[in-house]
Amino acid sequence: QVQLVESGGGLVQPGGSLRLSCAASRTIFNFNVMSWYRQAPGKQRELVAAISIGGTINYADSVKGRFTISRDNAENTIYLQMNNLKPEDTGVYYCHAPTTVYDYWGQGIQVTVSS
Numbered sequence: 395q396v397q398l399v400e401s402g403g404g405l406v407q408p409g410g411s412l413r414l415s416c417a418a419s420r421t422i423f424n425f426n427v428m429s430w431y432r433q434a435p436g437k438q439r440e441l442v443a444a445i446s447i448g449g450t451i452n453y454a455d456s457v458k459g460r461f462t463i464s465r466d467n468a469e470n471t472i473y474l475q476m477n478n479l480k481p482e483d484t485g486v487y488y489c490h491a492p493t494t495v496y497d498y499w500g501q502g503i504q505v506t507v508s509s
Contacts, residue, residue, distance in 0.1 A: 395419075396418055396419055396420055396491065396498050397418070397419040398416050398417070398418055398419075398489045398490075398491060398498055398499065398500035399416070399417050399419075399500060399501070400414060400415065400416050400487065400488070400489050400500045400501065400502065400503040401414070401415045401417070401503065402414040402415050402503070403487060403503035403504050403505045404504075404505070404506070405506045405508065406479055406505075406506070406507055407507070407508070407509050408479060408480060408481060408507055408508075408509055409478055409479065410479050410507070411475070411476060411477045411478075411479065412476045412479065412505060413473060413474070413475050413476070414430065414473065414474040414476065414487055414503065414505075415471055415472075415473055416428070416430070416471060416472045416473070416474075416489030416500055417469075417470060417471045418470040418471070418491065419470075420470065421467075421470055422465070422467055422470050422471075422472070422491070423447065423467055424493065425447070425491040425492070425493065426446055426447050427444055427445070427446050427447070427491075427492065428444070428445055428465060428472045428489070428490065428491045429441060429442075429443065429444035429445070429489075429490040429491075430442040430443050430444075430463060430472075430474045430487055430488070430489060430490070431487070431488045431490055432483075432485040432486065432487045432488070432505070433485050433486050433488070433502075434482075434484060434485040435485070437485075439488070440454065441454055442454050442457055442461065442474070442487070443457065443461055443463035443474060444463070445463045445464070445465045445472065447465075447467070449465075451463055456482070457476075457483075460476065460477050460478045460479075461474060461475065461476050461477070462474070462475040462477075463475075472489065474487070476505070479505075479507045480507060481507045481508060482507075483505060483507050484505060484506050484507050484508070485504075485505060486502040486503065486504055486505075487502065487503050487504075487505050488500050488502045488503075
């Protein structure tokens with residue numbers, strides 16, 4: 395079993411920045427891909443960004459140029475640097491680490507962008 399714990403969320407004004415962290419309870423070398431998802435009120439959960447163990451990165455079109463995902467295998471942590479935040483970025487952000495037998499999810503962390 396692996397536990398994923400998100401941190402770094404909160405309330406920020408439009409145009410502001412936040413950095414989310416997802417710390418795993420053991421090595422993340424076993425996860426070929428780790429991702430950030432988000433879910434806005436009344437909407438389906440959507441992929442925000444994903445990073446492979448080899449460094450391949452994908453972003454949702456809505457966050458390209460504003461968000462940066464990174465991975466620190468030594469610290470068993472992935473990050474999501476979010477700049478120029480917009481109200482539509484509001485939602486619960488989840489860390490995700492799939493394997494062939496199980497999907498690991500964090501508990502989620504709230505990000506609210508509002509003036």
